[in-house]
Structures are given as structure tokens and as C-alpha cells.
Amino acid sequence: xxxxxxxxxxxxxxxxxxxxxxxxxxxxxxxxxxxxxxxxxxxxxxxxxxxxxxxxxxxxxxxxxxxxxxxxxxxxxxxxxxxxxxxxxxxxxxxxxxxxxxxxxxxxxxxxxxxxxxxxxxxxxxxxxxxxxxxxxxxxxxxxxxxxxxxxxxxxxxxxxxxxxxxxxxxxxxxxxxxxxxxxxxxxxxxxxxxxxxxxxxxxxxxxxxxxxxxxxxxxxxxxxxxxxxxxxxxxxxxxxxxxxxxxxxxxxxxxxxxxxxxxxxxxxxxxxxxxxxxxxxxxxxxxxxxxxxxxxxxxxxxxxxxxxxxxxxxx
Amino acid sequence: xxxxxxxxxxxxxxxxxxxxxxxxxxxxxxxxxxxxxxxxxxxxxxxxxxxxxxxxxxxxxxxxxxxxxxxxxxxxxxxxxxxxxxxxxxxxxxxxxxxxxxxxxxxxxxxxxxxxxxxxxxxxxxxxxxxxxxxxxxxxxxxxxxxxxxxxxxxxxxxxx
Numbered sequence: 001x002x003x004x005x006x007x008x009x010x011x012x013x014x015x016x017x018x019x020x021x022x023x024x025x026x027x028x029x030x031x032x033x034x035x036x037x038x039x040x041x042x043x044x045x046x047x048x049x050x051x052x053x054x055x056x057x058x059x060x061x062x063x064x065x066x067x068x069x070x071x072x073x074x075x076x077x078x079x080x081x082x083x084x085x086x087x088x089x090x091x092x093x094x095x096x097x098x099x100x101x102x103x104x105x106x107x108x109x110x111x112x113x114x115x116x117x118x119x120x121x122x123x124x125x126x127x128x129x130x131x132x133x134x135x136x137x138x139x140x141x142x143x144x145x146x147x148x149x150x151x152x153x154x155x156x157x158x159x160x161x162x163x164x165x166x167x168x169x170x171x172x173x174x175x176x177x178x179x180x181x182x183x184x185x186x187x188x189x190x191x192x193x194x195x196x197x198x199x200x201x202x203x204x205x206x207x208x209x210x211x212x213x214x215x216x217x218x219x220x221x222x223x224x225x226x227x228x229x230x231x232x233x234x235x236x237x238x239x240x241x242x243x244x245x246x247x248x249x250x251x252x253x254x255x256x257x258x259x260x261x262x263x264x265x266x267x268x269x270x271x272x273x274x275x276x277x278x279x280x281x282x283x284x285x286x287x288x289x290x291x292x293x294x295x296x297x298x299x300x301x302x303x304x305x306x307x308x309x310x311x312x313x314x315x316x
Numbered sequence: 317x318x319x320x321x322x323x324x325x326x327x328x329x330x331x332x333x334x335x336x337x338x339x340x341x342x343x344x345x346x347x348x349x350x351x352x353x354x355x356x357x358x359x360x361x362x363x364x365x366x367x368x369x370x371x372x373x374x375x376x377x378x379x380x381x382x383x384x385x386x387x388x389x390x391x392x393x394x395x396x397x398x399x400x401x402x403x404x405x406x407x408x409x410x411x412x413x414x415x416x417x418x419x420x421x422x423x424x425x426x427x428x429x430x431x432x433x434x435x436x437x438x439x440x441x442x443x444x445x446x447x448x449x450x451x452x453x454x455x456x457x458x459x460x461x462x463x464x465x466x467x468x469x470x471x472x473x474x475x476x477x
Contacts, residue, residue: 053366053367056370056371059373061373061374061375072355072356072359075355075359076354076355076356076359080355083351094351096334097342097351101343119390121376122376122386123378124378125378125379135398135399135402156340157340157341158340221363221367291398
């Protein structure tokens with residue numbers, strides 16, 4: 001691990017931490033425009049996080065230490081994931097610490113802790129949210145792994161930087177398998193990030209909540225960290241999607257700072273388009289019943305398996 | 317051969333778990349653990365220094381519902397309910413639900429594998445039937461067994477002659 005490599009790693013992490021709330025703000029703003037509402041300001045997530053950091057934390061009397069450490073743990077897991085995903089540069093030092101499969105495990109770690117913390121207080125809504133989250137999670141995870149396997153079959157590696165290097169350096173070709181995997185990945189990302197059609201991030205109805213139900217008991221700095229971590233999760237998933245399906249403009253190697261800084265506007269542009277597409281999907285679809293979620297995620301799994309079969313049988 | 321060499325033998329550092337080559341697949345649990353711990357420690361420090369660590373204890377909010385008792389807590393049964401609901405087609409589920417007017421409400425649930433019912437139980441039943449037939453000649457009386465021996469002896473003598 002060279003010092004320059006380490007600094008590049010740190011740079012990517014800081015850029016990810018700073019950009020994540022912006023992506024969330026952009027998606028919310030686009031959704032506001034598309035739904036004919038007065039859109040919230042672009043920088044609202046930053047202000048919310050800052051406001052929450054200033055407040056006094058109110059903690060339930062029967063909360064255990066798990067409840068209080070969970071926001072830090074999921075923030076740590078998401079920050080590590082942001083360091084591993086090749087969003088700005090490949091060949092970063094931490095990228096070798098976890099390949100695509102370990103990355104899925106990292107997301108699962110965060111999910112387990114958030115579900116544990118939701119059940120910790122013992123309130124009805126918290127455990128209902130935890131139950132639903134695990135339900136959606138265990139359906140989404142196999143589909144996500146299948147998508148990653150399809151991409152790794154093409155490049156012969158489960159390491160994300162190698163996948164990016166391989167895909168970015170081939171002559172422009174359309175892989176039918178990647179098209180299937182791309183649709184499946186989009187569906188899984190929607191479910192994993194608690195977006196419509198599985199969950200509605202803007203809902204006020206406790207009975208339909210999944211992610212929000214789990215964090216109902218949180219306030220102040222804990223809530224700020226959870227909000228930031230979910231913004232980071234959306235950012236990470238977007239970056240994984242961009243790395244797998246649009247791997248252009250990502251800096252090669254980690255020793256060139258200018259290349260990393262040059263890759264930032266490309267990433268921002270790609271994320272802007274991706275965020276608009278996400279808002280479009282959310283505007284065109286409605287939240288489905290919780291027991292329709294298996295159909296949605298089963299379709300995603302099926303598409304991912306189809307992509308894999310297309311790759312294995314047709315070799316394309 | 318296995319002693320003293322790292323997994324995969326890529327000659328790299330012992331920190332990395334790489335079955336073939338770090339370019340193909342790698343995982344370093346120690347780095348993952350340390351980085352998560354470092355980020356957690358750093359975040360706690362920064363948040364408490366930059367802002368404050370004030371906290372107040374209060375009753376659980378639970379959307380403003382005050383009459384919460386421990387009996388309303390989720391059970392393992394409830395936690396696994398959505399998963400069971402989805403995979404209901406693959407299992408044989410018997411469910412007894414109480415009605416709101418029951419004085420002594422009772423909830424019972426029995427989940428069975430279809431294979432158990434359609435494959436294993438018939439095999440068990442036929443084996444038992446055959447065993448019962450054979451059991452008919454085993455009555456546990458010494459006189460009956462002596463009779464068997466007697467007839468066997470007669471049969472043997474008949475064949476040897």
C-alpha cells in the first residue's frame with residue numbers, strides 16, 4: 001500500500017461521503033418536479049443532517065447499547081463499502097479487502113444490525129419493520145448475487161476493479177447477459193434502498209413502512225448518521241450499477257490524483273442521469289403490497305439467472 | 317505441503333484471503349473489521365467533539381401509543397410469518413386462528429414438508445405393514461418357536477432324504 005494510493009483511497013471516501021446526500025437531494029428534487037410539487041431544495045439533506053446533529057438525543061429508557069451503537073456501525077459499514085466500490089478509481093488499496101461477494105456480506109451486516117436495533121426497544125412498529133426488512137432482504141440478496149455472478153463470468157473475476165477494467169477496455173459491444181443483469185440490478189436496488197415499489201421513503205403511514213418503521217425511535221445524531229448511511233447506501237448501489245454497466249470514465253490505477261479528480265465530474269454526471277431515472281421510476285410506479293414483493297424480487301432473480309444462462313449458453 | 321503456506325499460495329500478504337489470485341477474488345476479514353472499528357471510533361469522536369454528546373432518557377415513543385406491554389412484543393412466530401406466508405405453497409401448513417370472541421384464545425400452527433407426507437410417510441407405512449405381517453409369526457412363546465424348529469427339521473429331513 002503506497003502513501004499515494006492510501007491518499008487516493010481517502011479522497012474517494014471523502015468525495016463519496018460528501019456526494020451521497022447530494023444524490024438523495026437530487027432524486028427528491030427530480031421527484032418533486034415530476035410529480036408537479038414544489039420541489040425541496042437540492043441541499044436539504046445536508047441541512048437535515050446538520051440540524052439533527054445539533055439536537056439532543058432522546059433515547060428510550062429500555063434501550064440497550066446495541067441501539068446506541070447501531071448508527072455508528074451501519075455508517076462504518078457503508079463508509080467501508082464506499083471505499084471498496086470503484087466509483088472514481090480502480091486499483092485502490094481497500095478494493096482488495098472485499099470483492100463483490102464480501103461487499104454483499106457487508107450490506108447484510110448493516111441490515112442485521114439495523115434490524116437488531118429496531119427490535120431492541122420492543123415496540124410493535126420497530127419489530128414489524130425489522131421483520132419486513134429481513135423478509136425483503138433475504139429475497140433481494142440472491143438476485144443481487146446472481147447479477148454480480150453474471151458480471152464476474154464475463155470478466156472471470158469477482159473483484160469489482162477487475163470487472164470494471166475488463167468491461168471498460170473491451171471494444172464497444174452489447175452484452176445481452178448484461179442487459180438482463182442490468183434490469184435485475186435496478187429492481188434489486190429499488191428494493192434494497194427502500195424505494196417505491198417496495199417501500200416509500202416519503203410515507204407517513206406507519207403501517208406501510210419498512211425502513212422508516214425500523215428507525216422510528218431514533219433522534220438527533222443517531223438519526224443523522226442513519227440518514228447519512230442510507231444516502232451512502234443509495235450512492236454505493238448507484239456506483240456499483242455504474243461500475244458494472246457503464247464503466248466509462250473511471251480512473252485507472254490509484255497513483256494519479258488528477259485522474260481521480262477528473263473522474264469526479266463524470267461520476268456526478270452519470271449519477272445525475274441515474275438519479276433522474278430513479279425519480280422517473282418512482283413517479284411511474286406505485287408501492288406494491290408487501291406480499292407482492294416476492295413476485296417483484298422473484299422476477300429480478302429470474303432475470304439475473306436468465307442473464308447468467310445467456311452468458312453460459314450463448315457466450316455473450 | 318499444506319503446512320507453512322498461505323491459502324492460494326499467491327505469495328502475497330497473510331492479510332489477504334485469495335483462493336487463486338487477488339485479481340480474481342479476495343477478502344480480508346481483518347482489514348474489514350479494523351476499518352469498520354476505525355470508522356466507528358472516528359465517527360463517535362468527531363460527532364461528540366464537533367457537536368455534543370447530550371442525551372436524554374425517555375419512554376419509548378412507538379408512534380405515541382402509551383399502553384404498550386411486554387405481551388405485545390414480537391415473537392419468533394411473528395417474525396418468521398411473512399417468510400412462511402410466501403413459501404406456503406411449498407409446505408403443508410395447518411393453522412388454527414382464534415376468533416375475537418374466544419374466552420381462551422389459542423393459536424396453533426403446524427408446518428410440514430410435502431415430501432414428508434407424499435414420499436416418506438408412504439414408505440414408512442408400507443414398511444410397517446410388511447413388518448406387521450412378519451410380526452404375526454413372532455408371538456414370543458417358546459412353544460411356538462419350538463414348533464417352527466420342529467417343522468424346519470422335518471422339512472430338512474424331507475429334502476435331504
